[in-house]
Every structure is written in structure tokens, then in C-alpha cells.
Amino acid sequence: METIYTVTVFQKISHNDSIASPHIYDFGDRRCVGWFDCFEEANCAVENNFSDMRDDIYDYAIIEKMEPGILTVDLERVVYKWNEEKHSYEKIATPPELEHASNFGIG
Secondary structure, eight states: OOOEEEEEEESOOEEOTTSOOTTOEEOOSEEEEEEESSHHHHHHHHHTTGGGTTTTTOOEEEEEEEOSSSSOOOSEEEEEEEETTTTEEEEEOOOGGGTTOOOTTTO
16 A cells, blocks of 8 residues: 545634644644545545534545655645535635645544
8 A cells, every 4th residue: 555545524724813823723623534545435435424424513524645654744635614505525625724734634
């Protein structure tokens, strides 16, 4: 296996006002709900909310393509936002707040 695709859900994207740095954000509760060896399966899981990964609190999901190693940086990412009307996650452009954050799934 060369790479894996981690699937992580998180509550929100907001600036943490208690810290002076402009690049510190609050993502609320988050959890890695799984990983796959191909993007198509990870994408299907997110878009179809497998195992109710939203759990009524996680408004965002992210798939990160990761290589083996310690503290590696994601190679690619796709971000999703929950659409309440459609009851599904939809792909969105990567928010600027995520430009300085990575490794949601691995840490």
C-alpha cells in the first residue's frame, strides 16, 4: 500500500479568539471515522454518510491522502460540508482556514 485516504469529521471552523495567532482555529470535536485504500470508496462513504458519521453534530468532513510515515503532510485533500436540505455531505472549496492545518485523520 502506497497511500491511504483518511476520513475525518469535525464540528466547525472558527477562529480561536483566546489565542493571538491568526492561524489558530477551533474545529470543535473531531474524529477520524475510518480510512480506505482508494479515494472512490472514501468519497462514497462521505457522500452517503456511512454509519451516520455526521452523528447530528459534524458539519464538515475531510478526506486526506496520506503516505506512510511519521507526521507526514497530506498529499491531497477534499473538504465537504453538510447540506441539511439534502441530508448529505457535499464537496466544497477548501476553506482558507484549512490552509495551515493538516493531518486531521492521523494527528
